Amino acid sequence: MNKLVVGVVLLGAAAVTGCASQQQGRLYSMKDGRTSGVVLQNASGENGAISGSLPDGESCTGNFTTVAPDDASKLTDTSVIIGEAADTGVAMLSCGSNTVLKCTLARRPGEGFRYGACKDQQGTEYNMMF
Numbered sequence: 746m747n748k749l750v751v752g753v754v755l756l757g758a759a760a761v762t763g764c765a766s767q768q769q770g771r772l773y774s775m776k777d778g779r780t781s782g783v784v785l786q787n788a789s790g791e792n793g794a795i796s797g798s799l800p801d802g803e804s805c806t807g808n809f810t811t812v813a814p815d816d817a818s819k820l821t822d823t824s825v826i827i828g829e830a831a832d833t834g835v836a837m838l839s840c841g842s843n844t845v846l847k848c849t850l851a852r853r854p855g856e857g858f859r860y861g862a863c864k865d866q867q868g869t870e871y872n873m874m875f
Contacts, residue, residue, distance in 0.1 A: 766790070768857040770875035774800045783873060785809065788857040795836050803841035809834045809850060821847040823862040823870070834858065840865075848873065 768788035772781045779800030787793030792810040799805060812820070817833045827833050827849075834850035848863035850873065861873035 768875055770858070770873050772797060772800065772863070773872045773874065775870040775872060785858065785875075788875075789852075789855055795838060797838075799840050799844065799846075803844060805838040805840035805844075805846065807836055807838035807846070809836035809848075817849045821849045821862075821864070823847070823849045823864050827851050830854065834861075836861070836863075838863075846871065 766787050766789065768785045770783045770785070772783050774780070777800075781798045781800045781802075783795060783797030783805075785793055785795050792808065794806070795809050796804075796806045811832050811834045814827045814831075814833045817827070817835050820835050830853070831851045832854050834852070836846070836848040836850060838846040838848070840846060844865050846863045846865050848861050848871075850858045850861035852858040858873075858875050860875065863871040863873065865871075
C-alpha cells in the first residue's frame with residue numbers, strides 16, 4: 746500500500762512539473778482589442794520556444810530568453826514595468842510572411858511569466874497576459 750501511495754505521489758509531481766514547463770497566455774491587440782493565444786515551452790527556464798498567432802490569425806513562432814532589465818528595454822522598445830525582484834525576458838516571434846514581434850516579458854524568479862508587451866515593425870502594440 747505504501748509503495749502505491751508513493752508511486753501516485755511521484756506520478757502527480759511529475760505531471761505538475763510537466764505542466765509547469767508549458768504556459769498558455771493571451772496576446773491582446775492594443776489597436777482594436779482582439780485577442781489570440783500563445784504558448785511558451787520551458788516557461789520557468791532561462792530560454793525556450795514560443796508559438797501562437799496574431800489576432801488576425803497569422804501564425805507565429807519564435808524563442809524567448811531571460812536578460813537583464815536594461816538589456817530588455819534596449820532590445821525590444823516596449824515599456825513594461827519590471828519590479829526589482831522580477832526576471833525579465835525578451836521574445837522574438839516571426840509571424841506570417843512579414844511581421845516580426847519583439848516582446849518584453851516579466852515573471853517572478855523560477856515561475857512562469859505573468860505579463861508582457863510586444864511591438865511589431867509597423868509600431869502596432871500588443872500586451873501579453875498569462
